[in-house]
Amino acid sequence: EIVLTQSPATLSLSPGERATLSCRASQNVASYLAWYQQRPGQPPRLLIYDASSRATGIPARFSGSGSGADFTLTISSLEPEDFAVYYCLQRLLWPTFGQGTRLEIK
Amino acid sequence: QLVDSGGGLVRPGGSLRLSCAASGFTVSSNSMSWVRQTPGRGLEWVSVIHSGGNILYTDTVEGRFIMSRDNSKNMVYLQMNSLRDEDTAVYFCARRDILTEYYDYWGQGTLVTVSS
Numbered sequence: 001e002i003v004l005t006q007s008p009a010t011l012s013l014s015p016g017e018r019a020t021l022s023c024r025a026s027q028n029v030a031s032y033l034a035w036y037q038q039r040p041g042q043p044p045r046l047l048i049y050d051a052s053s054r055a056t057g058i059p060a061r062f063s064g065s066g067s068g069a070d071f072t073l074t075i076s077s078l079e080p081e082d083f084a085v086y087y088c089l090q091r092l093l094w095p096t097f098g099q100g101t102r103l104e105i106k
Numbered sequence: 107q108l109v110d111s112g113g114g115l116v117r118p119g120g121s122l123r124l125s126c127a128a129s130g131f132t133v134s135s136n137s138m139s140w141v142r143q144t145p146g147r148g149l150e151w152v153s154v155i156h157s158g159g160n161i162l163y164t165d166t167v168e169g170r171f172i173m174s175r176d177n178s179k180n181m182v183y184l185q186m187n188s189l190r191d192e193d194t195a196v197y198f199c200a201r202r203d204i205l206t207e208y209y210d211y212w213g214q215g216t217l218v219t220v221s222s
Binding site: 043049099 | 139148149150151162198200206207209210212213215
């Protein structure tokens with residue numbers, strides 16, 4: 001099983017600031033990595049796929065980078081609705097999620 | 107759109123069947139999955155049925171859960187047998203997009219509680 005480790009566990013920032021979230025895989029997953037956002041009581045929402053491609057309807061302030069085992073999700077300027085939990089997902093093998101990064105308002 | 111249902115309270119060893127109704131696309135043309143979420147274990151992939159009909163399960167449910175598809179009703183199901191405490195979770199059905207091969211549409215989730 002491929003283990004994804006996300007950091008930090010919690011990120012406290014203010015609206016308008018830049019957020020940088022990390023995801024490290026236990027083995028090379030090439031670019032088979034996605035980022036999801038989850039708000040309370042909602043299902044996960046696909047933001048980024050193949051490490052750096054934005055999903056349909058996702059604002060340009062969300063961007064992804066990386067390949068192999070190290071990946072980053074960047075939110076360039078936080079909007080109030082961006083405060084949520086973010087998960088990375090690999091699909092190279094049986095899909096696994098990271099444990100999540102909670103982005104909270106400072 | 108995906109609407110999942112069928113959750114509830116069940117005793118250990120019992121059974122439950124979850125349903126997922128799809129609209130706006132054909133379930134037989136896409137891979138469909140069940141994913142569950144708990145506060146302790148996070149998000150966990152449970153099962154997948156591919157468009158060709160091949161079905162795969164995570165190790166912890168293999169032999170106990172059965173995923174199926176009804177093309178005429180455009181629905182997928184998860185028959186859960188021999189339920190354990192650790193199966194308690196919110197269960198989501200999800201669709202894999204044909205082009206991106208990532209899961210882009212999700213149901214709202216249905217809560218399964220296994221408890222005596």
